[in-house]
Amino acid sequence: MIYLIVAVVAIAGFLFGFDEGVIAGALHLLKSQFDIGPLAEGIMTSAVPFGAFFGALVGGRLAEPIGRRKLLVFAALLFTVGAALAAAAVSVQFLTAARLVLGIAIGIAGMVAPLYISESAPAQKRGMFVSVYQLAITLGILGAYMVGYLVSDSWRLMFGLGMVPALALLVGILILSDTPRWLALNNRRDEARATIARIHGVAPNAAVVTEELAEIARTADQASRGSGLSALLTPMVRPALIVGMGLFLLQQLSGINAVIYYAPQVFQLSGFGSVETQVLATVGVGVVNVAMTVVGMGLIDRIGRRRLLMIGFAGTAISLGMIAVASTIDSPALHYVALVGLALYIASFAVSLGPLPFVVMSEIFPLHVRGLGMSIASLSNWGFNFLIVLSFPVLVAAIGLAGVFTIYALICVIGFIFAVRMVPETKGLTLEAIEDHLRSGRSLRSLGRGSLAAAR
Ligand code: BGC
Secondary structure, X not given: OHHHHHHHHHHHHHHHHHHHHXXXXXXXXXXXXXXXXXXXXXXXXXXXXXXXXHHHHHHHHHHOOOXXXXXXXXXXXXXXXXXXXXXXXXXXXXXXXXXXXHHHHHHHHHHHHHHHHHHHOOHHHHHHHHHHHHHHHHHHHHHHHHHHHHOOOOHHHHHHOOHHHHHHHHHHHHOOXXXXXXXXXXXXXXXXXXXXXXXXXXXXXXXXXXXXXXXXXXXXXXOOOOOOHXXXXXXXXXXXXXXXXXXXXXXXXXXXXXXXXXXXXXXXXXXXXXXHHHHXXXXXXXXXXXXXXXXXXXXXXXXXXXXXXXXXXXHHHHHHHHHHHHHHOOOOOHHHHHHHHHHHHXXXXXXXXXXXXXXXHHHHOOHHHHHHHHHHHHHHHHHHHHHHHHHHHHHHHHHHHHHHHHHHHHHHHHHHHHHHHHOOOOOOOOHHHHHHHHHOOOOHHHOOOHHHHHHO
């Protein structure tokens, strides 16, 4: 059952990636059909993260009152409508509006889907399951890049194909129930029990179900009345907010979406002449992204969140630095350095910075503010995503690719320090154990770091 849940919810991740990545292949066609200036290009491209920002805001407000499942149904409908509108666009403004709708869908799905998986998965495999969501994002990006390569003459078909996974999500989510934790929180204990039993594949009166339900019910009962914005700022929750928002800020300012959305242009700036090789190299980015996400999934519950983050930030800082130096000294080998550097950069991101913010965000908030907390952390994701996507063309024009990559590299160095100092280790702990730790007044960063740090 858990596999079915993960598979259905992962379609939301696929759509997230597809609608992010599809613009890379479509942009040159759109530019030749419509009269698009650089600002209009930036606005149209960044309409997705801009819309997603509002989607995350709405998602956070509604995740508690209407539930995780209904929100995903709503997102699936928006994905379908958005894809149809984008395919039928008659002007750049129309397309920008359609991308805004898609963005809202992504923003909602982007926070509800990992929440849904996290609240349904057994603790030992939670990290891996939540990372399936990131894997689905990367598959969506790769799918979009391949569509860009294969139907290279029709941007309408590229956008329209997004309706297929959108409808699949709609059908899939209709057959699932809500998460056991949300059901318990809303005093629907019988349904919660039935769902836990289905997840474990046992009878509803099995001991494992009773135990898990008791644990969940205990935290649900503890959930203090206040679950509004002010509850996020209490000393117990504030550190989770800082870590959740901080990780997404750093994930985005590492520059990933300058590469994901504008990959062909990045390759062009790195000396790849023909459109064909640029688009092919872009597919290469998609492949490395998927492959290394799989590697990350294997590592996340073994070497832990914190160590994996350090590895990721070190790798992205070094690879970006490499490309920046090669293009500053105008190395004759720039072409190759850029190719190797970008592969290393995507690999380091995918194994670590890609999945980890989602995993950690879904773990560190106490139940009573989990939906809201994740939504605010997602706002940081989309706000900074928007900033990077909007600013990249302007920054490249002003300070060149080397300058922009230098800034991203420095941010990755800050990310490394953040991982060392602020990020807790949640590997193998149940969500309830994490919550108990916070309720006992101990600091978030001391979580999972052994007795030495816990004493601080
Ligand atoms: C990020 C996206 C990014 C993707 C790349 C995700 O974790 O949130 O913004 O495009 O990774 O794989």
